[in-house]
Amino acid sequence: MPLTSAQKTISESDARFKVVAAGRRFGKSFLSLSLMAKVARYPYSQVWYVTTTYSAAKNIMWSYLKEKLQRFGWAKSFHEVALQANLVNGSVISLKGANNPDSLRGIGLNYLVMDEAAYLEERVWTEVLRPTLSDKQGGALFISSPSGRNWFYDLWIDGQEDDEEDWESWQFTTLEGGNVPPEEVEAARRNLDTRTFEQEYEAEFVTYTGLVYYGFDYRESVVDKDYDPDLPVMIGMDFNIDPMTATIFQEDENDGTLFLVDEIEIFGSNTDEMAEEILCRYPETYITVFPDPACVQSRTSAGGRTDLSILQSYGFKCKFRRKHPLIRDRINSVNSALCAADGTRRLLISKTCKRVINAFERHSYKKGTNLPEKGGESDLSHITDSVGYLVEYLYPINKQELGTAEIFGV
Numbered sequence: 001m002p003l004t005s006a007q008k009t010i011s012e013s014d015a016r017f018k019v020v021a022a023g024r025r026f027g028k029s030f031l032s033l034s035l036m037a038k039v040a041r042y043p044y045s046q047v048w049y050v051t052t053t054y055s056a057a058k059n060i061m062w063s064y065l066k067e068k069l070q071r072f073g074w075a076k077s078f079h080e081v082a083l084q085a086n087l088v089n090g091s092v093i094s095l096k097g098a099n100n101p102d103s104l105r106g107i108g109l110n111y112l113v114m115d116e117a118a119y120l121e122e123r124v125w126t127e128v129l130r131p132t133l134s135d136k137q138g139g140a141l142f143i144s145s146p147s148g149r150n151w152f153y154d155l156w157i158d159g160q161e162d163d164e165e166d167w168e169s170w171q172f173t174t175l176e177g178g179n180v181p182p183e184e185v186e187a188a189r190r191n192l193d194t195r196t197f198e199q200e201y202e203a204e205f206v207t208y209t210g211l212v213y214y215g216f217d218y219r220e221s222v223v224d225k226d227y228d229p230d231l232p233v234m235i236g237m238d239f240n241i242d243p244m245t246a247t248i249f250q251e252d253e254n255d256g257t258l259f260l261v262d263e264i265e266i267f268g269s270n271t272d273e274m275a276e277e278i279l280c281r282y283p284e285t286y287i288t289v290f291p292d293p294a295c296v297q298s299r300t301s302a303g304g305r306t307d308l309s310i311l312q313s314y315g316f317k318c319k320f321r322r323k324h325p326l327i328r329d330r331i332n333s334v335n336s337a338l339c340a341a342d343g344t345r346r347l348l349i350s351k352t353c354k355r356v357i358n359a360f361e362r363h364s365y366k367k368g369t370n371l372p373e374k375g376g377e378s379d380l381s382h383i384t385d386s387v388g389y390l391v392e393y394l395y396p397i398n399k400q401e402l403g404t405a406e407i408f409g410v
Contacts, residue, residue, distance in 0.1 A: 004178040006170075007031045010141075011038070015168035019152075019159045020143040021203040023174030028143050029060055032113045033068060035141050036093055039111040040074075044090040046107060046136075050129065051115040054097035058083055060115065061095055069093075098124045108135040118144040118152035125151070146205045147328075148370050153205050174201045190342045193335035196397065212331055212372045213384070215338030216360035225350045227261045232286040235278065235316075236390030238382045239292050239307050244269040245382045246278065247356060249390060258337065258394070260349045263356050263383065271307045275314040288317045290390035293324050319393060327371065329397045330388035337391050347391065359384045 003011055007027055010018055011034060018035075022028055036047045049065075051057050062083055069075040069085055076086045083095035096104055098120045109132045114120060125142075133140060142155055159169025174180050189197055193215050198204040215221075227233075227250065234249040248262035264277055278287065295307040295318070311318050337347035338360075349356055359380040366373050374381045 016139045016166040019155045019169035021171045023201045023203045025180045026177035040091040045110040047093045047111045049113045050096045053099045057095040101128045109138045112140040117142040118147035122151035194341045196332040197341040212363045213360040215335035235289045236386040237291040238386040243267045244274045245386045247386045258347045263353045271310040293321045330392045333392040
């Protein structure tokens with residue numbers, strides 16, 4: 001398969017350091033492999049592909065790399081554990097995870113790819129990997145969808161400056177990548193909030209300042225809606241002694257709109273007390289709880305029982321991620337449900353849910369970060385976390401392995 005027009009533009013550049021802000025499905029893996037192979041064809045070259053974790057490197061690139069090298073007759077041997085491909089000309093291509101930066105020291109490289117660079121720590125480049133290119137005057141490709149205006153953005157700016165001869169940068173949308181049809185991009189526009197769509201599909205450097213839940217608009221998001229005893233109940237739950245929080249949802253049977261109809265906050269409490277309060281409010285109702293994934297290990301009640309086992313003992317069906325979704329994925333899912341890029345609102349809030357409304361209107365980002373404020377007497381994060389665990393499960397930005405636990409009757 002040949003390079004697309006956009007990929008060819010990057011490949012043919014003479015810049016030593018190439019920075020690419022690209023939308024989803026741009027073909028980052030294909031471009032990365034093409035540039036690595038371009039260097040590895042020269043004998044005894046050392047080439048590294050580095051991304052967020054060892055597992056991610058293996059999942060994204062390993063099978064793809066082996067298949068291509070074998071097809072072209074370049075492969076001599078593969079080291080499955082080290083994720084190292086040895087070529088017949090003496091070159092070596094290695095895949096690495098950046099979650100242990102100090103393990104990346106000590107070798108001189110001819111070429112380096114930093115995939116999803118915006119999601120790596122800056123010091124992985126400045127302190128660890130930049131020196132590996134010095135001996136051999138090696139080059140590098142930084143390629144990623146943006147994540148705010150962090151160090152990857154600074155590199156991208158360097159590539160835009162005329163006086164930075166070694167650097168060149170590009171910005172390509174998903175459509176410009178040529179691998180995704182327009183109707184698929186439009187489908188994403190309907191399902192994602194504006195900021196997430198702009199970042200993930202239009203490769204915009206969206207800044208995370210101001211309000212966290214910018215998709216919330218009191219005039220559009222708040223409705224006169226009460227609990228309907230004829231409908232099942234879904235509950236998002238965050239475990240914390242001060243307070244234990246739960247947000248109660250019901251889904252419209254006709255169009256699937258999600259209504260947040262009630263909220264529960266109990267201070268100085270535990271999971272048993274929360275479960276009893278839920279059963280008191282919603283007797284003889286089919287209840288599904290979407291808890292914090294920590295429920296498998298955490299214990300907020302006495303007796304050594306996990307929060308999950310307590311919820312099960314009260315007859316609740318529990319659905320949860322096997323590992324925590326990223327904070328930004330939870331937030332993006334909630335914002336997408338509050339208001340998608342095309343204006344669709346899938347999540348509406350009852351005017352009686354004062355605490356949730358207050359949190360949506362006031363919860364802001366910690367200055368200089370893309371993390372929400374947390375802690376303090378008026379901590380707004382617990383109630384919004386409970387919303388996020390449920391909404392992210394139902395409307396995920398990134399697909400993950402799910403967990404389900406179900407016991408009926410007590």
